[in-house]
């Protein structure tokens with residue numbers, strides 16, 4: 152690290168003192184510009200870290216995040232498959248606070264006053280900003296799956312925010328009776344991690360083929376096509392022949408209803424008893440984006456060059472919550488957008504050089520032991536949107552060594568991106 | 575913890591030594607296999623440290639001893655723990671580098687096949703003074719896997735721009751130099767970095783992600799990245 156650690160320990164103490172006051176008082180002519188980041192996930196943690204690191208103390212960075220430990224959604228399917236331990240997916244904010252001097256506030260942002268340029272929190276604080284960065288991830292659309300709401304998320308988990316939900320889902324899968332049925336209600340586009348539900352199915356199948364080989368997997372899917380479909384279907388045939396049935400919209404896969412009390416799933420009027428029902432409802436931007444009044448429909452539209460909101464030039468929206476164009480909603484994308492945004496915000500607040508935006512994404516998925524696949528693309532900023540430039544995808548019929556190398560690479564990527572987020 | 579691991583590994587090596595002995599590999603076949611190594615290591619007359627240290631006289635040399643080469647912390651620790659490059663320890667290392675030296679920057683998956691390892695080591699051994707087998711005229715093994723025009727190699731990169739661009743790299747490659755399934759790219763000589771990136775850009779090195787990433791970098795951008803990563807502490 153280039154900068155002096157001791158200097159930051161000093162800052163942290165000063166901040167703690169400020170925190171105990173009921174309110175962050177912004178002295179007139181506060182010497183340093185302030186950035187507030189809401190959400191310490193793939194987008195928010197990266198943005199906070201890069202702004203703090205590259206401004207070397209010239210910008211005050213506050214990160215508001217309710218959880219003490221962030222459990223990555225990425226690789227949470229591998230936990231379900233038995234390839235990762237849950238604690239290997241957890242990351243604390245300690246390094247961001249101690250080594251990067253970021254003021255980490257464990258609280259919920261509950262309001263944004265765009266005129267006063269302040270954020271209020273559930274804990275009762277009012278925190279001023281010069282630039283606000285929102286990366287709150289997703290919430291679920293109310294009523295998207297008839298019969299399901301969050302109060303049913305124990306009986307029918309989504310496991311689409313990682314942690315206790317993921318552990319619950321795996322426990323339910325392990326408790327299935329022999330020959331039982333795991334059902335998934337897959338989400339409509341757009342949603343976080345396009346290959347996520349299908350990697351999930353692969354990992355559930357892997358687990359079941361070990362502990363419950365006669366069990367069945369039933370997918371109700373409102374989409375005609377899905378990400379890496381040919382690769383997944385080839386893999387399911389090779390590894391889990393006869394176990395997985397997917398019902399697409401041509402057979403009523405979009406017309407579903409669940410009954411969490413009876414544990415039934417109805418697809419196009421036909422009711423099936425299921426043992427596990429993994430409901431992944433339609434998604435929208437994390438609620439704080441709506442509260443800030445910068446959404447249009449379910450998402451927050453942004454300008455491609457710096458991820459600034461189309462409705463407020465002092466607010467930037469990253470990751471899953473924003474509508475930006477061609478990038479999939481992934482951790483890799485959020486991390487990539489965060490770095491472009493950090494560069495632009497730093498430039499706007501301190502006059503540092505602003506380089507042209509460039510984005511990229513690669514998503515790895517695991518089908519079975521050592522059978523990894525990937526898809527990726529590069530993107531650029533146009534007037535209209537973030538636009539795809541070039542891309543690639545794994546091929547069907549690749550040999551085992553390539554697939555194994557792809558899987559091993561994904562493990563390296565996990566270490567790389569989490570180091571890039573949390574230091 | 576690391577110490578324990580190292581002691582355990584040492585026991586494995588002793589065992590491997592007994593099992594495999596030093597039975598003859600085929601140095602000619604080894605020379606072919608060595609092509610997988612030339613992206614990083616030079617050996618033979620005039621060999622110098624590049625991405626990895628040169629391999630002249632590697633047999634019976636203590637680990638971490640090539641003067642001026644910036645070894646990983648892991649290798650320095652192993653060296654301090656007394657690791658010496660014998661036939662057996664080299665065999666274990668090229669089977670799976672990270673299981674012998676945790677956190678080495680050597681990002682190579684390893685040779686699974688005993689014959690491959692024997693052949694490669696037989697080849698490398700010809701570049702060590704002792705024991706015997708020194709070829710009559712030392713091959714010039716100062717090879718790279720791609721050639722890049724001198725005017726491109728001459729571009730002096732801007733590390734500040736490289737730092738910004740590096741954000742695209744550090745989503746996968748760790749800035750700390752740690753490598754695990756994804757190679758370390760810190761502290762490379764700039765020339766090797768530039769050559770490697772152009773090899774991807776020109777489609778000579780195979781890797782879909784790297785071909786895509788390098789494909790849209792200009793010559794100046796590649797030079798900028800090389801300058802930034804070379805100097806990264």
Ligand SMILES: Cc1cc2nc3c(=O)[nH]c(=O)nc-3n(C[C@H](O)[C@H](O)[C@H](O)COP(=O)(O)OP(=O)(O)OC[C@H]3O[C@@H](n4cnc5c(N)ncnc54)[C@H](O)[C@@H]3O)c2cc1C
Pocket residue numbers: 189190191192193194195215216217218221223224225226227228258259260261286287288289310311312343344347348351437438439469470471472480481482483484485513514515
């Ligand atoms: C099963 C699964 C597998 C996946 N696999 C991959 C993969 O392999 N590769 C990949 O790139 N992506 C993957 N993803 C997608 C990836 O997890 C998301 O795209 C990524 O996390 C989005 O980053 P984000 O910053 O937008 O949101 P998040 O990472 O979700 O972070 C949002 C944060 O904001 C906080 N927050 C929300 N509201 C508030 C508020 N009001 N105040 C304060 N804090 C708030 C939340 O607590 C959370 O920590 C996967 C997702 C799932 C579900």
